[in-house]
Amino acid sequence: MRKIRVGISRCLLGDEVRFDGGHKHDPFLTETLGRFFEWVPVCPEVEMGMAVPRESVRLLHTPSGTRMVGVRSEKDFTLPMTAFCSARVGELNDLHGYILKKDSPSCGMDRVRVYSREGIQRKNGRGLFAAALQQQYPMLPVEEEGRLHDLPLRENFIERIFCYYRFTNFLEDHPTEKKLVEFHTRHKMTLLSHSTDLCRVLGRIVARPGKKAIGEVVEEYGTIFTETLKRKATPRKHANVLYHLMGYLKQSIDTIDKAELVARIEEYRTGLLPLIVPITLLKHHFQRNPVPWIEEQTYLNPYPVELMLRNHG
Numbered sequence: 385m386r387k388i389r390v391g392i393s394r395c396l397l398g399d400e401v402r403f404d405g406g407h408k409h410d411p412f413l414t415e416t417l418g419r420f421f422e423w424v425p426v427c428p429e430v431e432m433g434m435a436v437p438r439e440s441v442r443l444l445h446t447p448s449g450t451r452m453v454g455v456r457s458e459k460d461f462t463l464p465m466t467a468f469c470s471a472r473v474g475e476l477n478d479l480h481g482y483i484l485k486k487d488s489p490s491c492g493m494d495r496v497r498v499y500s501r502e503g504i505q506r507k508n509g510r511g512l513f514a515a516a517l518q519q520q521y522p523m524l525p526v527e528e529e530g531r532l533h534d535l536p537l538r539e540n541f542i543e544r545i546f547c548y549y550r551f552t553n554f555l556e557d558h559p560t561e562k563k564l565v566e567f568h569t570r571h572k573m574t575l576l577s578h579s580t581d582l583c584r585v586l587g588r589i590v591a592r593p594g595k596k597a598i599g600e601v602v603e604e605y606g607t608i609f610t611e612t613l614k615r616k617a618t619p620r621k622h623a624n625v626l627y628h629l630m631g632y633l634k635q636s637i638d639t640i641d642k643a644e645l646v647a648r649i650e651e652y653r654t655g656l657l658p659l660i661v662p663i664t665l666l667k668h669h670f671q672r673n674p675v676p677w678i679e680e681q682t683y684l685n686p687y688p689v690e691l692m693l694r695n696h697g
Contacts, residue, residue, distance in 0.1 A: 387422045388420060388421050388422065388480050388481075388545065388546070388549050389421070389422045389424055389478055389479050389480055390417075390421040390422070390423060390424065390479060390480060390481040390482065390483065390545065391423075391424045391425075391426060391476055391479045391481070391482035391483070391517075392413065392423050392424065392425055392426070392482070392483045393408075393425075393426065393427065393483065393484050393485035393488070393491045393529070394425035394426060394427035394430070395407045395408045395409075395427065395485060396408055396409065396410045396413055396483065396485060396529050397409065397413070397414055397423060397425055398414065399425065399427070400436065401427040401429075401430045401436055402436070402437075403429070403436075403437060403438050403439065403440040403441075404437055404440075405436055405437040408485060408529075410529055412532070413483065413529065413532075416691065417542075417691075419690070420687075420688055420691070421481075421545075424476065424479060426472065426476075426513075428465065428468060428469065428472070428490040428491065428512075428513040429441070429465075429490055431468065431472065432461075432464055432465055432468035433464070434461075439454045439455060439456055439457060439459075440454075440455045441453060441454055441455065441461055441489050441490075442455055442489050442497065442499055443489045443496060443497065443498045443499065443509045443511075444458075444498070444499050444500075444501070445498050445499065445500050445501075445506075446501075450498060450509060452465050452489055452490070452512055462512070465490065465512050465513070466512060466516075468513075469512055469513050469516035469517075470516065472513075473513075473516045473517050473520045473521075474520070476517070476520075476521070477521075479521070479524060480524075480525070480545050480548050480549040480552060481524065481525040481526070481527075481541070481544070481545035481548065482517060482524060482525070482526045482527075483526075483527060483528070483529055483532070484511070484514050484526065484527070484528050484529070485528070485529060486528040486529060486530040486531070487530075488511050488514075489509075489511055489512070490511045490512055490513045490514070491511045491513055491514050492509070492510060492511040492514055492528070493510065493511070493514045493518075493526060493527070493528045494510060494528070495507040495508065495509075496509035496510055496511055497509065514526075522607075522610075523548065523606055523607065523610040524548070525541060525544035525545050525548055525610075525613075527541040535693075535696040536616070536617075536696075538693065539693040539694065539696075540613070540614075540616070540617065542687055542691065542693060543574070543613065543686050543687060543693075544610070544613045544614070546682075546686055546687045547571065547574065547609075547610075547613055547682070547686075548610065550567075550571075550682070551567070551606060551609065551610075554567050555602065555606075559598055559599075559602050560598060561590075561598060561601070564590050564598075564601065564602060564605060565590050568586060568587065568590045568605070569677075569680065570680045570681060570682050571609075571681075571682050571683075572587075572681070573625050573628070573629065573681045573682075573683035573684075574613075574681070574682050574683045574686060575609075575612050575613075576621070576624070576625050576628070577617045577621050577622050577624075577625045577683065578612050578613055578614075578615040578616070578617050578621065579612050579615040580621075580624075582608060582611065582612040582615065583612065585608055586605060586608055586609060586612065589601060589604055589605050589608070590605065619652060619653045619654075619655065619659075620653060622652070622653075622659055623649055623650075623652065623653040625683065626649045626652075626662050626663070626666065627649060629666055629678065629681075629683075630642075630645055630646075630649070630666065632670075632675045632677075632678055633645075633666075633669050633670070633673060636669070636672075636673035637669055637673070641669065644665070645662065645665060645666070645669070648661055648662040648665055649662045658694060658695050658696055659694040660692075660694040660695050663684060663694065666684070667684055670684075
């Protein structure tokens, strides 16, 4: 099993590589996530040869397209940055996720300021490196550090990283139709918590043995698998999954235990409890009444419990 390698904008680790000689150290990334991820730091501007400190750059809208230029000198860095991105992104083919610095003209994932010659700015751009990264690896989980302060977005992103990690390990294990069915089965409850419709689509893909070459099937499955995980998992969707899991206990627990489970699920669904409460209760009952199919589900243990991502309300 490979380590979980996650790319990251180097300044977020505390390295003083920004244009002003400073950094944007994020303690959550280094002190919490750093216990589970192997960071692969990249600073496109420094790695392409720009100094520290240096003139700041910005994105400029021109008739020939978006350019990266110096704020004062208007020196055009587009071609060397594009050449760097083409080479560097190709070296990042073993990553399981990427965390980018928001608002950066090189690393910003979305809503980066793009200026006109008249100085009018619109927040509709994407950093040149971020654009190249996402174009090269469309299935790779990518997020900006600023958005990770939103707890549901943080949970979703980290869940996607661990799912993608398992998927890439599956790809390296000589995929077969049988192994694809097993992979899908393990992730079924996780997928249902994001999209019932897309989970059904994935189920139909794995149920078509012999109609396509396994490579085509896996590629189609992987594309929709990663797209499904991008869909927001809401309390209502989670509650549906929890009730589905509870159904496997109907012959094993008494009326009082069932009522308690229903109460905890409803308290979660209505915002009174965090998700960890009904899940912990379900896991308790499944430990006493094991169901092999349930024990395989990634939904109950999607990532290390130390991250406490399901503990928020």
